[in-house]
Amino acid sequence: MEIALIAHDKKKDDMIRFVTAYQDIFAQHRLYATGTTGKRINEETNLPVIRFQSGPYGGDQEIGALIANNKLDMVIFFRDPLTAQPHEPDVTALIRLCDVYSVPLATNMGTAEVLVRGLEKGDLQWRSIIRGETRHE
Numbered sequence: 001m002e003i004a005l006i007a008h009d010k011k012k013d014d015m016i017r018f019v020t021a022y023q024d025i026f027a028q029h030r031l032y033a034t035g036t037t038g039k040r041i042n043e044e045t046n047l048p049v050i051r052f053q054s055g056p057y058g059g060d061q062e063i064g065a066l067i068a069n070n071k072l073d074m075v076i077f078f079r080d081p082l083t084a085q086p087h088e089p090d091v092t093a094l095i096r097l098c099d100v101y102s103v104p105l106a107t108n109m110g111t112a113e114v115l116v117r118g119l120e121k122g123d124l125q126w127r128s129i130i131r132g133e134t135r136h137e
């Protein structure tokens, strides 16, 4: 799976702890990240990360472009709900695109844990459900 990892500054330590805790699972997937988040993840876990611009410089939009081109399966975005961001419109646009394309999105660690455990079990079938190939009875 193709997974994007993004964290605002006050959430970066949480992201590192989270990726470290689930490192074995993340190691089986391809990781993408905004600039600073990706740099820290790579430095502190050694996992390979495909990095884009830093968020305020267009990184959220680059990740959004991947979503619009059907290139991402999951987004984990630890956003900071208590600090105003200069690129708030970009953040909103990224979240919106996840909903437009039904890409699983976690904006906090609780939801992220559910998603990652779903990955571990391999039972995320949302793409085939959208295509109408899977019937859940």
Ligand SMILES: O=C(CO)COP(=O)(O)O
Pocket (backbone or CB within 6 Å): 006, 007, 008, 009, 033, 034, 035, 036, 037, 038, 053, 054, 055, 056, 059, 060, 087, 091
């Ligand atoms: O600002 C961000 C997401 O909106 C994250 O960007 P960085 O990973 O470069 O800090």
